[in-house]
Amino acid sequence: MSVGGTFRPVSRPRLYEQVVSEIEAWIAENGLEVGARLPPERELAAKLGVSRATLSQALVAMEVVGVVSVRHGDGVVLVEPAGSTKVVNALRRHAQQLPEIIEARDALETKLAALAAERRTDSDLAAMDEALESMESDIASGGRGVEGDERFHAAVTAAGHSPLLAKLMVEISDLIRETRIASLAQPDRPARSLQGHRAIADAIRARDAAAAALAMQQHVAMVSDVAHLKG
Amino acid sequence: MSVGGTFRPVSRPRLYEQVVSEIEAWIAENGLEVGARLPPERELAAKLGVSRATLSQALVAMEVVGVVSVRHGDGVVLVEPAGSTKVVNALRRHAQQLPEIIEARDALETKLAALAAERRTDSDLAAMDEALESMESDIASGGRGVEGDERFHAAVTAAGHSPLLAKLMVEISDLIRETRIASLAQPDRPARSLQGHRAIADAIRARDAAAAALAMQQHVAMVSDVAHLKG
DNA sequence: GGTGGCTCAGTGGTCTAGCCAATAACATCG
DNA sequence: CGATGTTATTGGCTAGACCACTGAGCCACC
Numbered sequence: 001m002s003v004g005g006t007f008r009p010v011s012r013p014r015l016y017e018q019v020v021s022e023i024e025a026w027i028a029e030n031g032l033e034v035g036a037r038l039p040p041e042r043e044l045a046a047k048l049g050v051s052r053a054t055l056s057q058a059l060v061a062m063e064v065v066g067v068v069s070v071r072h073g074d075g076v077v078l079v080e081p082a083g084s085t086k087v088v089n090a091l092r093r094h095a096q097q098l099p100e101i102i103e104a105r106d107a108l109e110t111k112l113a114a115l116a117a118e119r120r121t122d123s124d125l126a127a128m129d130e131a132l133e134s135m136e137s138d139i140a141s142g143g144r145g146v147e148g149d150e151r152f153h154a155a156v157t158a159a160g161h162s163p164l165l166a167k168l169m170v171e172i173s174d175l176i177r178e179t180r181i182a183s184l185a186q187p188d189r190p191a192r193s194l195q196g197h198r199a200i201a202d203a204i205r206a207r208d209a210a211a212a213a214l215a216m217q218q219h220v221a222m223v224s225d226v227a228h229l230k231g
Numbered sequence: 232m233s234v235g236g237t238f239r240p241v242s243r244p245r246l247y248e249q250v251v252s253e254i255e256a257w258i259a260e261n262g263l264e265v266g267a268r269l270p271p272e273r274e275l276a277a278k279l280g281v282s283r284a285t286l287s288q289a290l291v292a293m294e295v296v297g298v299v300s301v302r303h304g305d306g307v308v309l310v311e312p313a314g315s316t317k318v319v320n321a322l323r324r325h326a327q328q329l330p331e332i333i334e335a336r337d338a339l340e341t342k343l344a345a346l347a348a349e350r351r352t353d354s355d356l357a358a359m360d361e362a363l364e365s366m367e368s369d370i371a372s373g374g375r376g377v378e379g380d381e382r383f384h385a386a387v388t389a390a391g392h393s394p395l396l397a398k399l400m401v402e403i404s405d406l407i408r409e410t411r412i413a414s415l416a417q418p419d420r421p422a423r424s425l426q427g428h429r430a431i432a433d434a435i436r437a438r439d440a441a442a443a444a445l446a447m448q449q450h451v452a453m454v455s456d457v458a459h460l461k462g
Numbered sequence: 463g464g465t466g467g468c469t470c471a472g473t474g475g476t477c478t479a480g481c482c483a484a485t486a487a488c489a490t491c492g
Numbered sequence: 493c494g495a496t497g498t499t500a501t502t503g504g505c506t507a508g509a510c511c512a513c514t515g516a517g518c519c520a521c522c
Contacts (some may be wrong), residue, residue, distance in 0.1 A: 014301075014475080015475075015476070016291060016475095040501075040502055040503080041502075041503060042502080042503095050476085050477090051476060051477045051478070052477090052478090052503095053284050053287075053475095053476065053477070053478090054475085054476060054477080056284075056288060056503085056504085056505095057287060057288055057291045057476095059503095060247060060288045060291050060292050060295075061291050061292070061295045064291075064292045064295045064296060065295060070245075070503070070504095071484090071485085071502090071503080072483070072484050072485075072502080072503050072504065073483075073484035073485035073486075073501080073502055073503060073504095074484080074485055074486075074501095074502070074503080075485095075501090075502065075503080076502095076503085100393055100394065100395040100396075101395065103342065103346065103393050103395065103396060104393070104395045104396055104399065106342060107338050107339050107341070107342035107343075107396060108338050108339070108399075110338070111334065111337060111338035111341075112338075115334065162331055162334050162335070163331065164331040164332065164334065164335045164403065164406075165331075165334060165335055165338060168335065168339075168399050168402065168403070171399065171402065172395065172399070175395075245504080246504075246505070271472075271473060271474085272473075272474060273473085273474095281505080281506085282505060282506045282507065283474095283506090283507090283508095284476095284504095284505070284506070284507090285504085285505060285506080287474085287475085287476095288505095290474095301474070301475095302473090302474075302513090302514085303473075303474050303475065303512070303513050303514075304472080304473055304474060304475095304512070304513035304514035304515080305472095305473070305474080305513080305514055305515080306472090306473065306474080306514095307473095307474085463522105464521100464522085465520105465521085465522075466519100466520090466521080466522090467518100467519090467520085467521095468517100468518080468519080468520095469516100469517085469518080469519100470515100470516090470517090470518100471514105471515095471516090471517105472513105472514085472515090472516105473512100473513080473514080473515105474511105474512085474513080474514100475510100475511075475512075475513090476509105476510090476511075476512100477508105477509085477510080477511095478507100478508090478509085478510105479506105479507090479508095480505105480506085480507090481504105481505090481506085481507105482503105482504075482505075482506095483502100483503085483504075483505100484501105484502085484503080484504090485500105485501085485502075485503095486499100486500095486501085486502100487498100487499090487500085487501095488497100488498080488499080488500095489496100489497085489498070489499090490495100490496080490497070490498085491494105491495085491496075491497085492493105492494090492495080492496095
């Protein structure tokens with residue numbers, strides 16, 4: 001996808017986004033290597049048929065993402081071979097990456113569960129319980145508890161009180177969401193998932209880090225099976 | 232990091248970058264919530280004392296990073312509470328976050344070590360050995376082996392063959408680098424670090440995932456002590 | 463009473479034109 | 493030959509204008 005975001009329902013094709021694409025295409029065509037220089041702004045703008053202002057926006061976008069470096073008085077140099085930008089994007093290209101997502105979840109959430117067991121406050125616990133109840137009632141009424149599932153994991157992440165790890169979770173949250181939906185689509189999965197959550201919550205409640213880590217690991221493993229079935 | 236890249240030796244403070252900072256500060260001051268609207272471009276540009284073109288660049292930068300959404304005919308709305316942009320930035324604000332970095336390393340590298348033990352190829356192993364030798368000779372000649380240390384961990388990450396986890400490591404690599412330098416500055420640290428690396432390498436060579444994970448965990452814990460001393 | 467279309471004010475999107483500032487290559491001087 | 497000044501080139505930024513989209517209010521028409 002272009003630079004914007006996960007999804008854009010209907011609206012707004014920004015010119016600079018298109019320009020970014022064209023520049024990246026041009027780079028690929030001409031086989032530019034790292035360190036190579038793009039044409040001068042004036043020239044490039046003319047070639048692309050846009051104003052310098054718009055081209056400048058596109059370059060800002062590319063610079064922010066780390067593809068180029070714009071140097072006053074010197075030129076625009078290629079910093080990265082383009083196409084290797086955002087984590088999420090990089091991954092979405094290959095669709096069969098579910099195992100990888102599981103690995104990442106295993107790494108992050110297991111650690112987070114252990115931390116949560118050590119650091120959770122009563123309100124953290126309350127948030128987890130609330131998510132559990134939400135999931136339970138949703139399942140009872142025939143739902144799949146997707147939202148509750150998500151909230152529970154978010155609550156555990158929050159209870160870990162580790163902003164850095166939380167950030168990394170956010171980084172892959174989109175990917176996780178997809179696996180979650182796939183997982184909970186299986187018949188008896190919601191119930192088993194709820195069960196897994198309870199085990200995790202209990203361990204965290206008891207401040208038992210090792211048990212929390214283990215429970216989380218098993219829970220993630222369960223999701224893994226489902227993901228495997230899907231692929 | 233600011234928008235550009237890891238580091239900027241000397242050059243070029245771009246105006247739009249400063250504008251981004253000011254806008255984020257303004258958002259924080261006025262306690263804007265997600266979904267809130269920024270002032271109109273014309274007004275905001277006037278208030279900040281820059282042209283609309285420059286403000287527009289700043290907004291592009293913020294949009295690319297996902298902080299705001301610029302909607303034609305509607306306005307600029309806050310998508311994310313700002314200040315929570317790039318992982319690295321968010322953390323650098325507080326200086327005493329070293330424990331957090333250790334937690335993240337623990338989570339990611341332990342898992343990566345285990346994966347590496349299962350998946351390493353001979354060339355992965357060769358890269359690790361090479362890094363070890365480099366570190367050893369550097370230490371022997373009075374150096375601290377910083378580069379070798381970095382290369383070793385990079386080799387382990389590569390051996391894990393998990394692009395997603397590798398991406399996440401890249402995400403926090405800047406932070407890690409800082410702790411690494413601090414850690415290896417301690418007198419006998421380089422030698423102990425090398426020892427730890429050897430244990431990790433041996434486990435990976437033997438394809439013993441559990442041992443690799445354990446060795447990595449201990450190694451990271453050692454760094455943790457140092458980091459603590461520093462703080 | 464509601465539904466659809468119209469208008470209009472406000473807002474971002476983009477362009478043109480121009481001058482300023484940094485860089486690097488080159489010419490010049492000692 | 494080296495240091496230094498000059499200049500062409502390139503990006504940085506501004507100003508002002510006009511276009512396009514959005515949403516709210518209004519009104520004619522069911």
